[in-house]
Amino acid sequence: MATGWIFVVLAFVCTAYATKYKDGDKVMVYVNKVGPYFNPHETYHYYQLPVCHPDKIEHKSLTLGEVLDGDRMAVSLYDIKFKEDVDNKLLCKAKLSDPDLTTLRDAIEDLYYFEFVLDDIPVRGFIGHLEEGGFLPHNHKVYLWAHLHFNIEHNGDQVIYANVSTKDRSPISLEGQTAPMEVPFTYSVKWIPTETKYADRGKRMRDSSFFPKTLEIHWLSIINSMVLVFLLIGFVVIIMTRVLKNDFARYNLDEEEEVMDEEDNGWKIIHTDVFRFPPYRNIFCAILGVGSQFLAIATGILLMAVGGLFNVHQHWTLNSTAVVLYAATS
Template sequence: MEKSTACLVSAIVILCFCFINHVKSDSLDHRYKEGDFVPFYANKVGPFHNPSETYRYFDLPFCAPDNVEEKKEDLGEVLNGDRLVVAPYKMDFLINKKPESICGKKLTRNEVAQFRHAVLKDYFYQMYYDDLPIWGFLGRFENDDKDDTNEATVYLFRHVHFEILYNKDNIIDVFIRNDPNAVVDLTEDREVDVDFTYSVRWTQTDIPFEKRLEKYSQTSSLSHHLEIHWFSIINSCVTVLLLTGFLAMILMRVLKNDFVKFTPDEEALDDQEESGWKYIHGDVFRYPRYKSLFAAAIGIGSQLFTLVIFIFMLALVGVFYPYNRGALFTALVVIYALTSGIAGYSSASFYYMIEGKNWVKILVLSGSLFSGPLFLTFCFLNTVAVAYNSTAALPFGTIVVIFLIWTLVTSPLLVLGGIAGKNSRSEFQAPCRTNKYPRHIPQLPWYRKTPAQMAMAGFLPFSAIYIELYYIFSSVWGHQIYTIYSILFIIFIILLIVTAFVNVALTYFQLAAEDHDWWGRSFLCGGSTGLFIYGYCMFFYNARSDMSGFMQTSFFFGYMACICYGFFLMLGTVGFRASLIFVRHIYHSIKCE
């Protein structure tokens, strides 16, 4: 069993490092001579505050060529909503340009309405020049009453000025500046003549090519941001040390007394009536009722835990540098597919360990417990995106590719892992014999029941990470850049430690109350942090963001529900594994008859 797991993990590591080399390679050497063509692509447009609601660049009535040339994109770029096309600007290396016309056109009343709506909704556009990201806004509007945009005066920028920094034969940086005087008034609903122009100026700089992307990560590394991040870690550590320290002292003291009480001399043993957690030693290792569902949840949780670890490995070695288009999404798809064997192996081996019989059922559950809800959510959100004609809608070809990955990689590895887990035939190591008939669980007060225990179990881990959650959400659902992955990894380790320790403490108190049904509750309590994170999603959406509209709301709450569900499965597995180790240890330490 150990050899099979080691081989599988080794294969994943090798494939991941091959993936790292693939991501970091580039077909261009980014070196140019004067007058050389430089790749320039327009990407997408959309409301600034709605990151998921994006549209193709030429969906707005810009000056478009007769044949729009599209750039071939990889899987991650498509999943990210990128739809790159050749931009309508010609900016060869080191060629300055005075204001030059792109095209002159008469905007129809419908086109004026399109641009006016885009300006009022704070539409921005994104481009890439020599793989450097560029952003710009379409225009500006002025109104006395900020709540009434119907009375606003709307202006469309018709001139774009590009400032390009270069160092010898490399392009270092690109800026866009809009001339506030070169605007077109779109307030009235009438046809408008407009001449779209642009200009280019090249400026030499001493910044080396290797550091040209550093400015995008500097916001995360500014002193006041670093202070907040380190305060988050210190806050988490102090909270963890204090609370878990108190719990540890109480738990150790109680356990010590229990061991003294439960291991008396031979003469006094017969006269003492058993009580507390030793009293239920014949039921504590009774298998859960829903074996297949429980084992499948353990398998998926193990897979997601492995997925997160590999994502952190790639992040810490520098794969996810700023604006490495689609690298994170590609990594998620590839690693999830490759780690499906871990889900199959973990679920099947655990299922047979607790005397399960139907291995086909466990593989079906393992393959659908997480991917099923994710697939249904994707179908709904993709339909919404298609209705909005957004770039967030995946093309049919991309859907076919993902289906083939699931069919040819994910499913076979899941089955192979399941077969390996089934054949491992390891026995469940229980230090006590299980009674034929279960003992009656006494009536417990409300604070010892599952909902209250889940609330207590989820609050402490959540309190250790909630400060860092704001920066993560602002990066994923905003325009901030998060690059301090080392701090995030420390927070993740703290999250795992707190989750494990809190579950151990709650499991002990549950057993001390003579409630032997701890298997499922330890999983639910461990995963309850995911529910707290989803609660924070609602707070972030309403109080910390300006997102609006049905599509953005659907994408935010839909995909965050899937992410929080994944955390629920992963942390639930961590909580159960920690509780299982603890329960085995304490029952090994006493004499069970």
């Protein structure tokens, strides 16, 4: 009964609620984090870069799952209104010092990406562009994307999908630049109607993954592994059945033969060890208990994932579910 209530609570937590807008309503855009593209687990706050930011940085209240996911959402300067296109709007003019230029160059050379959050949709793009050429001598040029173009799909009064493009304007070269350097950061917005329903926007986001899809499920390999496990279990059962059958046949002999057989045979040899405590039983019980707990957590998460209770646009739900299941199974 308790397990059933746990799944009901988790299903309620993981349910997504659509935000409905009226024409002209402000759509909040939160800046989140930056980090190397090929190491998504190394992230920093977006405002650690010398970019446009408010005079007073206001952070968004985060859920437990968002905190575990390393999110650092803060209010941005982007002013986006529902269904209102923006051609070219100035965000701010940033004055870059020598340390600022060095920070941006290092970030671009390390292929840093940024992540914004718009209506619970992660929007990602690259900080800049690195152009390499020649072998001897080797040279490369560093460019900064100072203009962002937002493409936002909507169905009626709901936001369905959003992405950002950095190639609508020419980048700004940082090579040979000296401080102070003034960089105008601009943005544009295009609203696109779509027939995709809000319930299907998770699939829309999965089909447009920013990171390479290296963790695809290979169902054929899983099935082959399961078949192999069942075959091994079957072989062990057959061998054990034959061994025990021979032992039982010998124990069912008549009394004369049984009297002559004074020594223990087969599984009776270890009958005194069956109820003997193993060495380091406390450690053994702890390891067995933790393993069972992790197995229960993994099983619960897999069952909820198969049931479609996790939403891609609410990436914190998986972490929250794991923590709740860990606490419930302790």
